[in-house]
Amino acid sequence: MGLLEKYTTSTAFLEALQEAGVDYLFSNFGSDHPAMIEALASAEREGKEFPKVITCPHEMVALSAAHGYAQVTGRPQAVIVHVECGTQNLGAAIHNAWKGRVPVLVFAGTSPFTQEGELLGSRNEFIHWIQDVPDQRGIVRGYMKYDNEIRTGTNVKQMVHRALQIAQSGPKGPVYLVGAREVMEEETPQVTIDTSLWKPVEPSAIAPKNIAPFIEDLKQAEHPLVVTSYIGRNKQSVRELVRFCEKMAIPLLESVPNYMNFPSDNPLHMGYQWNTPRQNDLLAQADFILAIDSDVPWIPFKNKPADDAVIYYIDEDPLKEGMPLWYIPSRRFFKADAETALMQLNEVLETAEIDETKIEKRRKKITEIHLEQKKLQKEAEKFPEDALTSEYVLACIRDVVDEDTIVTNELISSYQASYTHLNMTKPGSIIGSGAGGLGWNGGAAIGAKLADPSKTIINLAGDGCYMFSVPSTVYWLARRYDAPILTVIFNNRGWKSPKLSTLGVHPDGIANETDRFFIDFTPHADLSKVAEAAGGAYARKVDNPEEMKATLQEALKAVKSGRSAVLDVYLPAIKQEQ
Incomplete structure (x- = not known):
């Protein structure tokens, strides 16, 4: 050389x-x-x-x-x-x-x-x-x-x-x-x-003097709860979190998640919340809450803990100095790495005196709630007779996800449905942007594929997010650099989120009365054809529930052969929704 x-x-x-x-x-x-x-x-x-x-x-x-x-x-x-x-x-x-x-x-x-x-x-x-x-x-x-x-x-x-x-x-x-x-x-x-x-700075821990008060408050609690959003960015943190929750039979609530933070099939998993317009019963009942790795553990306007709940907060950025308005009523704020902090807590819990009868009683009750949630989930996924539903489409996608799949998720108004019905259980199996700049999905899917070519990348996006992603560039890149991805567009022909935001503030307003939200995409673009033109992608529009599973399999076959695929899935249009 x-x-x-x-x-x-x-x-x-x-x-x-x-x-x-x-x-x-x-x-x-x-x-x-x-x-x-x-x-x-x-x-x-x-x-x-x-x-x-x-x-x-x-x-x-x-x-x-x-x-x-x-x-x-x-x-x-x-x-x-x-x-x-x-x-x-x-x-x-x-x-x-x-x-x-x-x-x-x-x-x-x-x-x-x-x-x-x-x-x-x-x-x-x-x-x-x-x-x-x-x-x-x-x-x-x-x-x-x-x-x-x-x-x-x-x-x-x-x-x-x-x-x-x-x-x-x-x-x-x-x-x-x-x-x-x-x-x-x-x-x-x-x-x-x-x-x-x-080298990067080593992860920080909880000051040892603060561990004993935490453990004592936890042991005294009748209804403890853990809330997290992005602990899953470190796969090892998930293992420590599961160990912590199972030791004390503590239910886990995911608030605005953008990773797989806790296995959805674990009986202690209590579901997800985003802009929930009603009070979460577990959150209201909790007398002890550990909020860990979460910027928005709840939205206090309509959904918050009880005033007398004992709250501990653990995060690498517990003051949120980049957020001018942010506060939660926490007894202690710990600037610590989640994995390190949980390892500390788990080590102490291994030898702590614990009321096993109380813990097993709590475990049984939480398991019953978990099973009821799964029953409701299954009911929502039933085959739709007339028009495709998000829940059914997500169940179809779940059936093709395997151990070697990574899902990139930017569904926005269907975020809660996506996590609920995909039922992810493996750390690293689903990622989101962690923020609000729409259009992340396409580039992120390419990056994920380049990071691990052995993985199948399934990219989920609303029609608005798909257009924000600059699909002409995304699918050109996918072909140029041999990084095929499968994209499923949840197409309701408009921006649903601004409509939901307006109704959240003005439920009986003029916009609702006249159905004028200025968010419909008329005339409708043939979105999948953009990817076909730019990157030779397999492109299909799907509006018949009977075709969903077969078309999904065809698209996945194309991706595994080295060709990107885009399914433009037509859900009920926004203007038809009330």
Whole structure:
């Protein structure tokens, strides 16, 4: 293997990403990246290994793909975008990575800072003046754990490894680096650093003095409850959570989940809640609540614990400093990693004196509630005679999900139905964005497939989320990089969520009276054909309940043969719903 012809800041930057375990550069190159493109081409010719470039025609898809990849592997990837324009085109994906606590490094060039040829990379295109803005980093600063500017090649590796160290330390999140053309073109001595000195911060634990009061309050409780949302982002945390709940027969409620947090077939599983407009009986009855890894354990406007409930809160970010309005009435707030904290608690519980009679009585009662929930679930899944229902479609999908399936889920108004009827039991088997930037689903599905090509990826999206996902880019990427996915569109021909929001505030308002919500997608687009045109996908519209299972099997067969598939499933249209 020969040496590279030229060693630049860009060369060192790419080396640092390779050293850090970055596999992919989800890239949308522009006029700020000649040095990086040159370094990549030179490395390819010389046989030097750098992260693989994934050319992404849209930045939203690029960051969503990096997001999904990190969720499956736990490893951050890099996203390369074009100055401030590409930065802004990342759009809602920035919000998703920040709120979803996903590690990713975003790099953007900046306009050159010389204009008369003083340095290599000086301005030579009119756009360099147009794209020169006062504070490019400020565009995303409110959504990043860290942002900085690369000013020289001599310490670029330290900059990259520090950024990734911050991205991977809890709470995890995105980081943003910029560099001008002249800096990225700069020739520099070869940079070597000891990467073992840049590891993420070790997980934090509960202060030992606080464990005994917690255990004592738990032992005194008659109706304890655990509430979680995203503990499943760490698969080992799920194991410790199950161990904790089973030891004390504590029921588990998932609030706004975006992972598989607790096996749905465990008798202690008490279902899911989102924007629940009524009081959850278990939440109201609870005299002890452990809220762990949950930004929104309940919505107090209509659904909250009793005033005298003893609440403990465990999270890597217990103060929610990025949420200006946030508070819950917790007796103690512990800044701790969920797995570490539960291991501490489980160790103490192993030798604690426990009233086994009380625990077994509670276990029996909770099991009865669990079985009743399953009975109601089954009834909702019955074969629909006239029009497809979300519950039936989800039951059909559940039947084709196996141990080697990952579901990416962005169903929004059908979130609760999706978790209830998919019945996921394996950690890592279902993921959501963890946030509210719609359009995550397609890119995330591509990222998940690249992360583990052995998995079958089933992507669930509403028709609005599907359009937000930039499907022309998603399915082009799927074909270009051999990452076939199966997408099922739950198509009600409009945005149901704004209608539900309006009815939640104005149930007897004029919008309801006149059925004017301004959210219907008329005329209806043939959504699956977008994927067929852009990526050669198997495309089918399904509106007959009798065809659902067979068509789903056909689509899955296409995916397993290496071709993406999109099923445009027609549910009752929004305007028909009351």
